[in-house]
Amino acid sequence: MKERSENITSKVPAVIALALILLLWWGLCASGMIPSYMLPSPADVVRAFIGDFPNLMYHAKTSLQEAAYGLVIGIGLAFVIATVMDRFRWLDQALSPILVITQTIPTIAIAPLLVLWMGFGMAPKITLVVITTFFPIAVGLLEGYRSVDPDEISLMRAMGADRYQIFRFVKFPSALPHFFSGLKISASYAVVGAVISEWLGGFEGLGVYMTRVKKAYAFDRMFAVIILIVIISLLLMALVDLIRTVSMPWTEVKAEHRNERT
Amino acid sequence: MEALSTQHITKSFSGRVIIEDISIRLMENELVSLLGVSGSGKTTLFNVISGILQPDSGQVLLRGEDVTGHPGKISYMLQKDLLLEHMKVIDNVSLPLRLNGISKKEARMRTGPLFEEFGLKGTQELYPAAMSGGMRQRAALLRTYLGSQGGVALLDEPFSALDTITKGQIHTWYLDIMEKIDLSTIFITHDIDEAILLSNRIYIMTGAPGQIKDEIVIDRPRNDRKEFNLTEEFLSCKRKVLKTLEGK
Missing domain, CATH: 3.40.50.300 (P-loop containing nucleotide triphosphate hydrolases)
Known part of the structure; x- marks a missing residue:
């Protein structure tokens, strides 16, 4: 209970900061310093968000689908590659630099190529999401596999454990916290990745809608889309945290006991 | 002998x-x-x-x-108790049995009665993080004992x-x-x-x-x-x- 109230007090500064920014935004618009066709006021954006809600939901569904498919494939791919790289040292040495290089390629630059190769359907969008989400998860898993206490592995070997058992009982569980840290980053990348790829062509999705309202100079609706993307990303990150807590009950115990001792 | x-x-x-x-x-x-x-x-x-x-x-x-x-x-026991944080105490202790192909349920059943003898009564369903250093060493010794087929x-x-x-x-x-x-x-x-x-x-x-x-x-x-x-x-x-x- 005490912990909960501490949690709330620790969020107060963030709420105040956010409120101040909103106030500043509103003040700039209300005073007429920035014309409303350049920057719509917060009230306009909220109005647009509500008025446009059915439209926004329709497009969000498509973007979310792309993000979800991409993220699931990204997780699977990251798991396979990280696990194989951890198992075979030479493969690790061969692939590590390539993995890093793929991350320096700007997403926005390959998106048009993907559209060129795969058309205007879902495929290029999902591919882009896979490319962006795969890396943080793979790196997290690899780091996790290597964070294992070597004494734990010695003990498992002394108990006669085979490679698979060492993986199952020691390596994989130790990698879980790192996996979830990576997943949290990837979840927020996923939606943004889908939207970016939609900018470059497509029939529906938040990115497509965004380019449409931009061309109509409906900046209030554009802001509404941006805010929706922010909300979706935050919700996804919260979902990852929830799954993490549920699937790793022992971390809660650890935190509780740390508090008790201090 | x-x-x-x-x-x-x-x-x-x-x-x-x-x-x-x-x-x-x-x-x-x-x-x-x-x-x-x-x-x-x-x-x-x-x-x-x-x-x-x-x-x-x-x-x-x-x-x-x-x-x-x-x-x-x-069987081998080290200075660090090396209890796996993600498993409950009873699953940690019965790990040697499971590594030998015994099911989780069966391993738990065989291990349970030894808890009292080792002064670990009531800790079966705890995670290791919830135990004191001394209790953790006891659990580690019990695991070592169960792992010592010979x-x-x-x-x-x-x-x-x-x-x-x-x-x-x-x-x-x-x-x-x-x-x-x-x-x-x-x-x-x-x-x-x-x-x-x-x-x-x-x-x-x-x-x-x-x-x-x-x-x-x-x-x-x-x-x-x-x-x-x-x-x-x-x-x-x-x-x-x-x-x-x-x-x-």
């Missing part, structure tokens, strides 16, 4: 001999200590006996059977990370529990008092390369060790050990 013996074990790493010609034996239900300064190769010897390291020469015999380089037969366990400074008071309590508990279960152990320590208090016999090891220098028998029966460390007999044992360590 001899539970375990090593015969002329030598092991070197990149040309440097770490342990040389080590022959020790462990009788049934005996507690033997391996006492020596750090760097005398005690842990290397344990790694060889447990089978995770292959010696350059020599053999490890478990009840006469050659188990050199075959892990999983002789009734032989190696304990590598198992209590050295505990504070003095907890250590005293766990010593009493350890002598007590060892009376109840069938387990022959070799116990690494650099604490002379601990070695005398907890052993039937002490091997004294000196370093670079690690060799067995002497063997000291502690005559006092194990079930009569209460306040043993306050007696003259204890001090005379300690004098003997110190003399050997100093090389006189």
